[in-house]
Amino acid sequence: LCALGAAANADIELPQRSANADDIWASLQDLNLTFAPHSWFTKLALGKETSDWAEVAKNYSLTPGEIDDSWKTHWTAWLSAHKRLASTDNIRPELKAVRQTKLTADQANQARLLINTALDEAAELQAQITADQETANKHNKQSVKAILIKAFYGGQATDGTFDHTKAFNAASNNRATNCEGTKANSGAAVLFCICVKNSNANLDTPCFRKQTMNNAWTDNSAPNWKREFDEVFGHCPHRKVFQATSAAVSQLAANIRDSIKIISSHGYYGAIHGSACNGQNSGGACVKFTNYGQQAGSHADKIPWLDNIEKLASELYQQEAAISRHNALVASIKALKKRAYAVPRSAIAIQPASKTTEQGGSGSTHPNDQSAQAEEKCKKIDQETECAPPCKWDGEAKPPNKKCTLSEEGKKEAAEKTEKQETGGKDGKTYCRKLTTQPECEALNKAGQPATCGWRSGKDNEDENEKFKCHYSTLL
Numbered sequence: 001l002c003a004l005g006a007a008a009n010a011d012i013e014l015p016q017r018s019a020n021a022d023d024i025w026a027s028l029q030d031l032n033l034t035f036a037p038h039s040w041f042t043k044l045a046l047g048k049e050t051s052d053w054a055e056v057a058k059n060y061s062l063t064p065g066e067i068d069d070s071w072k073t074h075w076t077a078w079l080s081a082h083k084r085l086a087s088t089d090n091i092r093p094e095l096k097a098v099r100q101t102k103l104t105a106d107q108a109n110q111a112r113l114l115i116n117t118a119l120d121e122a123a124e125l126q127a128q129i130t131a132d133q134e135t136a137n138k139h140n141k142q143s144v145k146a147i148l149i150k151a152f153y154g155g156q157a158t159d160g161t162f163d164h165t166k167a168f169n170a171a172s173n174n175r176a177t178n179c180e181g182t183k184a185n186s187g188a189a190v191l192f193c194i195c196v197k198n199s200n201a202n203l204d205t206p207c208f209r210k211q212t213m214n215n216a217w218t219d220n221s222a223p224n225w226k227r228e229f230d231e232v233f234g235h236c237p238h239r240k241v242f243q244a245t246s247a248a249v250s251q252l253a254a255n256i257r258d259s260i261k262i263i264s265s266h267g268y269y270g271a272i273h274g275s276a277c278n279g280q281n282s283g284g285a286c287v288k289f290t291n292y293g294q295q296a297g298s299h300a301d302k303i304p305w306l307d308n309i310e311k312l313a314s315e316l317y318q319q320e321a322a323i324s325r326h327n328a329l330v331a332s333i334k335a336l337k338k339r340a341y342a343v344p345r346s347a348i349a350i351q352p353a354s355k356t357t358e359q360g361g362s363g364s365t366h367p368n369d370q371s372a373q374a375e376e377k378c379k380k381i382d383q384e385t386e387c388a389p390p391c392k393w394d395g396e397a398k399p400p401n402k403k404c405t406l407s408e409e410g411k412k413e414a415a416e417k418t419e420k421q422e423t424g425g426k427d428g429k430t431y432c433r434k435l436t437t438q439p440e441c442e443a444l445n446k447a448g449q450p451a452t453c454g455w456r457s458g459k460d461n462e463d464e465n466e467k468f469k470c471h472y473s474t475l476l
């Protein structure tokens with residue numbers, strides 16, 4: 001009982017969770033969106049938080065059936081990632097370095113798949129964390145302290161102050177009545193019953209020597225009740241901090257319950273000299289729990305405040321298990337993040353780097369590498385006669401500007417190629433440049449429709465690998 005009182009008055013400490021996984025999850029979403037096709041990033045700008053999946057399907061030209069669990073799981077996270085990446089000020093430092101990694105289209109696609117895989121694995125772990133969240137957050141320091149205070153000082157108590165009207169259930173000046181059944185409705189009441197002297201035929205020193213006060217049971221005066229309790233509780237050792245583990249709380253309850261003695265199908269706690277806990281040497285300084293037998297089934301609801309401590313111990317046990325799982329899951333998500341952020345660098349080794357594209361999900365700088373390469377080739381030409389399409393000549397350009405630059409039509413063709421690389425050529429079109437004979441080139445054109453491809457002869461000043469004959473018709 002002293003240990004319970006000390007715990008109720010101490011500062012409470014609880015097992016802690018490791019760092020929250022939310023920021024790690026957000027970082028993975030940022031990485032995933034950075035390597036997503038630029039067209040997808042642009043579409044997300046139109047999104048808004050909603051649970052109306054029919055509306056989402058309509059806005060993205062999908063059927064409701066195509067809005068699967070992946071959409072529902074990631075939708076809010078996608079929008080949050082888009083908001084962060086839309087401004088360079090919100091981009092994480094760890095992501096800025098990754099965004100500078102130059103990959104070919106094939107390497108970028110492979111990196112995207114590996115990052116998606118890591119994100120899917122993290123999503124499963126995040127779902128487990130969410131499922132455990134209520135249990136892991138069941139109790140905090142304040143809730144544990146409140147339960148311990150109520151158990152020791154009474155169900156209506158809110159602080160560590162003894163009040164006999166809260167400690168006892170309808171206290172009177174009849175000790176035997178107060179100390180039987182659920183009348184002694186708290187740890188403090190039980191401590192009072194077993195340690196405070198009676199006014200006559202008393203046990204001289206029921207709990208410690210030199211007890212002097214003995215009038216609490218006769219005049220029912222609140223000040224006397226408190227003085228009697230303070231004298232007894234003042235001899236109990238106190239503590240600064242109570243580590244409220246499930247094991248420690250369970251031990252508090254076990255020490256009390258194991259001290260109850262069974263006599264004639266009733267439970268007794270304290271010094272027993274008869275059958276009535278009247279404080280006299282004919283009865284005893286004790287508490288009698290009526291119909292409290294040897295079988296555990298008979299104990300239910302006989303000592304409610306003790307039941308509440310045992311319930312707290314059970315809930316803390318479940319909470320500690322959930323926290324342990326949480327900490328392990330967070331460590332696993334951290335490992336997945338580390339693996340995912342290493343993907344872009346390792347993807348460089350997939351194949352020799354040739355045509356490169358710089359990743360950047362923010363949309364503010366998404367370089368068209370096809371256009372850049374074509375522009376560089378045009379700038380190397382310094383003779384007007386050699387500045388052939390897709391280049392154009394500007395005779396009025398002044399240094400350091402180049403006179404031969406990529407034409408608007410050339411930029412358009414480069415943009416189309418980049419879009420095809422991002423979408424994987426899903427529109428079914430064949431690149432004109434891949435066709436090596438004039439019949440193959442012109443076979444793509446359909447009667448009554450604008451020509452897709454056209455045939456031309458290469459020029460002597462062109463590089464050998466650039467002397468292809470079949471072009472998009474807009475460049476002829």
